[in-house]
Amino acid sequence: MKKYTQIAFLAAFSTLAFACGSGEQSDTETESIAEVVQDQDDEDGFVQIFDGTTLNGWDGDPTYWRVEDGSIVGEITEETKLDRNHFIIWQGGQPGDFEFKAEFKITEAGNSGVNYRSEMVEDLPFALRGYQADIDGKNNYTGQNYEERKRTTLAYIGQKTKINPQETEGDLRSNIERNAWLGLEVVEELGDREEMKKVVNSNDWNEIHIVAKGNRLQHYINGTLMSDVTDEDPANRSMKGYLGMQVHVGPPMQVEYRNIFLKEL
Template sequence: MKTKFSPKKSFVILLGAALLVSLGLSSFRTVNRWGEAAFLLGKAFSFGYSDPKVADFESIFDGKSLEGWEYDPAFWTVKDGAIHGETSADNPLKANTFIIWKGGEVGDFELKMDYWISETGNSGVQYRSDRFTEVPYALRGYQADIDGGNRYTGQNYEERKRTTLAYRGQKTRITSQPDSITNLREFVERNAWKGLNLVEDLGDRAELGNLIKKGDWNSIHIVAQGNVLKHYVNGTLMSEVHDEDSKNRMLKGLMGMQMHVGPPMKIMFKNVQLKKM
């Protein structure tokens, strides 16, 4: 029968070996040193260990307040441990609004969070963005799209810039517009960037959409490294962009979450975890 070792047990065994060597126990003469080794090993067992891959993530939302965030208090609050955004017939949006993390610009990173969105909701997680100064609390740039109808959730949509860079189920390569075109909107057709080149199908768009739970909590995970941008929902890769458009791409920028103009909606975010790379 083979003996199986968990990561925790393996860690403790390695720690024990290191202690034995460091304490010079090859001669077995000093009982006190055995006691010291036993004590430290006991500490390792009692406190366990931290997986560096997990420990590198830090919470950027404390679950109690919106300290560290910039937002319009008419639409964003904290309820039941979650960032809560809501519009109503009596309190509609005139333009897309964002709750913006005040931690500054981020380049390469991983970002994880859970979200809940109403059926009529339209939202997204914004990253590597800059401010759209014509509107208060507004960002423009890459967005991991989220919507209550699950038509667009997981795609890469560039807010107020090149529009769709990858639909759900697509791995794409993004190229620049011709030098003769200076207005980005002239290189957009049917709300998608003309420089969107399909590299590979990641899966059927509808089948991937069925992995997203309507009216319930889902998890979203963004990995941005260099010019490669990956969006995961509930652990499944939904879109992947290789942005080779050196004219327009962003390699760092601000982060936030969106509420979109439209019918009354509700969006919630919790367990917001960031790891810089």
């Protein structure tokens, strides 16, 4: 990602300059290093979509969302409990094929997630409908694929699935059982679910990485592939849409997101 690439190249240049015994750096040398850094950034392709200090480019209810210590913070208190889920929504476009990376930290009672390829819900401000990389403080769901306000669970932790179409007759709920889509077909186990949960740091920082390409959706936590969905349901799948982070109905909680990057493919 961009900032780490710059640090690595600048550190390498400083070491080289010291080894050569040069006390000063010429303008030509400075320009050459800048070109190398820019080229590497272009290859990396990730763009920072949160500036670390303001909510410029994001839209959410300030009752629940703020910036603090370089993070977007979502918080529910006893005085601000929700009657429905709320999102802070990125205003920079509706990505289709992309990679998303961010760091998150959530309290034990927390429930959150990153929605993508989602649509706005009519007449409900700050509500999204679509795919979600789930996150929760008790680590029962972190990394699974849950479709908010649509087909519900598309893959649990540790599952590679194919999503088959069902006869909906205009009612998705008729094809949902135990909060999972009946068209969910497990094609491979990615690992032992309980062991995979151990890669998540409780009440500490973690990295989430989403890869959405075509109809394949992969969720990684701290470098581990937690769920892998191939959506073969053209009537209900989405190929592009809004991106946002959630605070969920429930007890008081806090979730933080920082170092938020997007690479469109």
